[in-house]
Amino acid sequence: MMPTGGPRPPSVERKLGCTLEELCRGCKKEVKFTRDIVTDNGLIVCKEETQTIWIKPGWKKGTKITFEGKGDERPGSYPADIVFVISEKEHPNFKRVGNDLVLKAEVPLVNALTGWSFSFCLPTGEKMSCSFQDEIIYPLCKRTVPHSKNSVLSAL
Known part of the structure; x- marks a missing residue:
């Protein structure tokens, strides 16, 4: 009709x-x-x-x-x-905040005091490595990792 x-x-x-x-x-x-x-x-x-x-x-x-x-x-x-x-949909590792990706990471105390490195995969499939050797990581601190799209990493 x-x-x-x-x-x-x-x-x-x-x-x-x-x-x-x-x-x-x-x-x-x-x-x-x-x-x-x-x-x-x-x-x-x-x-x-x-x-x-x-x-x-x-x-x-x-x-x-x-x-x-x-x-x-x-x-x-x-x-x-x-x-x-x-x-x-909820992601098991990342949370999107505006244009940033937030990744919460648990850092053992000894690594937080002496230096810390780790690798992870971005949702794009790209592998990324981060190293925090010359700084102390304290509870709830945030570190921005430069990338084509900023990613914010939160260390617990």
Whole structure:
């Protein structure tokens, strides 16, 4: 059934959970969702759809991706838009604060007093090494490690 030009219904929002790795590297996601469609005889039926979404590197929680006319249909009006809102899944090692990545690390007391080195993998897959040999690490101190994207390391 063709719309008669009535008002467009409100957008339909859906959460799209992404890992920190997916948000840092970018990825392709195939998202399945259901929507109401109007049949030729005016009945409303539920239809399963699949939409491809390309996650771009650097996207954050709250980023919105809109597909016009892909939401629910109602007789006599245009189809609603569907909006996917990025949510960030909890990461076991990192926490994102603005554009920074925070990594909490437990440092044994002897290493905190005499020097400390460690390696870890960033969500991009890149391996990173840090060395704090000429300074004392104290509880709750923070060290910024220079990188193309700043990473803040918190030592406990």
